Amino acid sequence: MIARARQAVADGYGEIVLTGVDLGAFGRDRGQAFAPFVARLLEAIAPARLRLSSINANDFTPELIELTTAPRFCRHLHLPLQSGSDRVLKRMGRLYRRRDYLELVSALRRQSPDIALTTDVIVGFPGETDTDFAETQAVAADAGLTGMHVFRYSPRAGTAAPRLGLPVDDPVSRERSHRLQAQADVQRQAYETRFIGRDLEAIWDRRLPTRMRGLTDNYITVYAPERGQTLGTLAHVRPLTRSADGLLCA
Numbered sequence: 586m587i588a589r590a591r592q593a594v595a596d597g598y599g600e601i602v603l604t605g606v607d608l609g610a611f612g613r614d615r616g617q618a619f620a621p622f623v624a625r626l627l628e629a630i631a632p633a634r635l636r637l638s639s640i641n642a643n644d645f646t647p648e649l650i651e652l653t654t655a656p657r658f659c660r661h662l663h664l665p666l667q668s669g670s671d672r673v674l675k676r677m678g679r680l681y682r683r684r685d686y687l688e689l690v691s692a693l694r695r696q697s698p699d700i701a702l703t704t705d706v707i708v709g710f711p712g713e714t715d716t717d718f719a720e721t722q723a724v725a726a727d728a729g730l731t732g733m734h735v736f737r738y739s740p741r742a743g744t745a746a747p748r749l750g751l752p753v754d755d756p757v758s759r760e761r762s763h764r765l766q767a768q769a770d771v772q773r774q775a776y777e778t779r780f781i782g783r784d785l786e787a788i789w790d791r792r793l794p795t796r797m798r799g800l801t802d803n804y805i806t807v808y809a810p811e812r813g814q815t816l817g818t819l820a821h822v823r824p825l826t827r828s829a830d831g832l833l834c835a
Contacts (some may be wrong), residue, residue, distance in 0.1 A: 634802055703804065
């Protein structure tokens with residue numbers, strides 16, 4: 586894997602994204618810890634930067650938290666929450682509780698105050714009450730989450746959830762989804778606004794008719810006038826203002 590990443594950098598890629606179905610469990614079957622592997626990969630891909638994709642809260646170690654301040658480690662983590670209610674988390678079979686999640690967020694922000702934290706949330710899980718949903722909203726706010734993928738629960742064959750009973754009515758589930766997504770948009774915009782006028786590093790990921798779109802290391806979408814920039818390369822940018830879906834640079 587390290588050799589493939591090195592080759593990608595040699596081919597001109599400015600960012601390597603480490604992804605997996607259960608990323609934090611990587612190496613566990615061989616008795617190897619995840620954080621040392623991440624450190625080796627980060628060193629091997631210089632000068633490119635490294636981004637971790639979704640990783641469960643219960644898979645974080647002090648060593649992995651410390652790595653978030655390493656040069657070229659993207660200041661963005663995707664931490665699935667699913668629910669902010671301990672009761673719902675237990676019914677889901679999750680291995681963490683809201684206190685664990687918030688303590689991890691606090692530890693990450695002590696290490697890297699500007700880190701962007703995004704998440705996945707399921708609304709309308711069987712048995713979810715108004716109180717459970719309110720607890721999810723509270724955790725999302727307390728954690729200062731900067732992006733949320735909000736999913737409405739739907740039954741899947743072969744899973745235990747449909748047997749739990751207490752289905753949530755479709756209009757209720759839909760309304761909760763809209764409310765949480767609106768909250769996510771407000772929190773994202775507040776976070777992005779903090780970086781107007783600050784120097785950031787972005788990777789150009791799309792060429793539009795008159796401008797380039799990029800993604801900063803802390804997961805902010807930026808736009809700049811098209812000047813022949815090369816896709817996949819890193820550039821320093823300074824946002825001047827915001828638009829509906831990101832920040833605008835000179």
